[in-house]
Amino acid sequence: xxxxxxxxxxxxxxxxxxxxxxxxxxxxxxxxxxxxxxxxxxxxxxxxxxxxxxxxxxxxxxxxxxxxxxxxxxxxxxxxxxxxxxxxxxxxxxxxxxxxxxxxxxxxxxxxxxxxxxxxxxxxxxxxxxxxxxxxxxxxxxxxxxxxxxxxxxxxxxxxxxxxxxxxxxxxxxxxxxxxxxxxxxxxxxxxxxxxxxxxxxxxxxxxxxx
Numbered sequence: 001x002x003x004x005x006x007x008x009x010x011x012x013x014x015x016x017x018x019x020x021x022x023x024x025x026x027x028x029x030x031x032x033x034x035x036x037x038x039x040x041x042x043x044x045x046x047x048x049x050x051x052x053x054x055x056x057x058x059x060x061x062x063x064x065x066x067x068x069x070x071x072x073x074x075x076x077x078x079x080x081x082x083x084x085x086x087x088x089x090x091x092x093x094x095x096x097x098x099x100x101x102x103x104x105x106x107x108x109x110x111x112x113x114x115x116x117x118x119x120x121x122x123x124x125x126x127x128x129x130x131x132x133x134x135x136x137x138x139x140x141x142x143x144x145x146x147x148x149x150x151x152x153x154x155x156x157x158x159x160x161x162x163x164x165x166x167x168x169x170x171x172x173x174x175x176x177x178x179x180x181x182x183x184x185x186x187x188x189x190x191x192x193x194x195x196x197x198x199x200x201x202x203x204x205x206x207x208x209x210x211x
Contacts, residue, residue: 022044022046022050032125040107045068045098048096049093050097052092052095054138056138057142058126062075071098085190101114102114130160140200144173146170169199170196171189172189
């Protein structure tokens, strides 16, 4: 019964990806996939909201596209870690928009370390995403590849970011070998992520702990 219920819930999410609160991002994903029909682009879970979005969560290479078809922070442990950080701060999903540095995935071929050209190819989609979420004024970049794309964004769109009062925070990826370390180090990395999101919330005028 649990399995059937989970599948039903997943189908509901999938069928809601063209709802008004997320449709512009879904349409962007469709356009990116049409540009590369041999590859797949992960959609954004309809729990997120283009009008409410204040923060972009930018993820580095996460290997394979998640079976759900939606953007995730990486493996199941990474998703759980990020959810824990957001829950601790009272950061609702509607206030965050997740996105991948390189939106495209080749079926059956997990992405390896992203080449500079792949990171650069992610710039235009990221800029387009920012036009769809005009209330967003912060970005949290998870991992080295996300840090590099954030640097490119600042270089290419510095004036736009300045006008929006946009802040960028760089933290560690929460997934896989990037998060391998002693329990003490992992706790420190989680605290750094929490600090980045907390500072982003303050920039956006969101109350810490408010749910």
